[in-house]
Amino acid sequence: MASLEHYEAFVQTIERGSLTGAAKRLNRSLQSISRALAALEDELGVELVRRTTRRLHPTPAGFMLFEKLRTALKDIENARAEAGRDADRVSGVLRIGASVLFAPNHVVPTATAFLQRFPEVEIELVLNDALADLIEDRLDVAIRIGDLGAASLRSKKIAQLRRVVVAAPSYLTRRGYPKAPSDLSTHLCVVRTFGPEGDIWPLTQGAEIARVPVKGALRCNDAAAANAAVLHGAGIGLAPLWQVRHDIDAGRLELLLPEFEPPPIAVSAVWPASAGAPARTRLFIEMLSHRLAGERI
16 A cells, blocks of 8 residues: 555655656655655556656646645645644745745845744745746745735735835926826826736825826836836836835935825735645744834835
């Protein structure tokens, strides 16, 4: 009968894409991983893995087994961690998804501190501005700004991000200052073609949120490039404060319409609902939440 070691070898083979990767992850020999996979296929009487020249891929039956075993093994790991009740023994690989711009300043410092606190943990950062699929990308937790993605995910709000309207002094010298949201219709605005707003900016007017149409000669699908365009005087921009704070502090950008500041957007940690979050995931979320609470974002 297949043992827990057989199941672990199979799951790691699929996650790592090779027998070699599984052997390295489990600190076992390549031969033992190969034997475990063959024994599991023999016992079940079905092919679980197809081998190509570059990577191993699960068959339909293999993928179904992988999904169930992955959840079961996480539950076993969680049970062991809970039984130990010893935070100093937190270990394993923690795969964290985050956006390319947000991670360096706001996730990496916490990740570094976390590794110092829990030296038996390894962290893999998976940075992507697209909305990652946690199961497909094998993420334990993702740090998301705004959209949480699938409703089946578990989530915890860990911070709120201010958004501001800004422009470069060179632009304001040419075109003047908007005094009210309606004035934006006479200005050039740098439009972000990604995200929920685009060319409709949500600005606070009293107790309500006004959706103000904007337009401009430059549209962009990347946050860093959009911020650079605003910095070079292409037009007025709407951006999270954390992305442009240094330029505001240095006088390279000016804050506009502060009394009409858009509502903040949430930063949340999300993780798969199919299994309870292991101790390392919960502790990382707590540490990141505490750190962000003390930052000006």
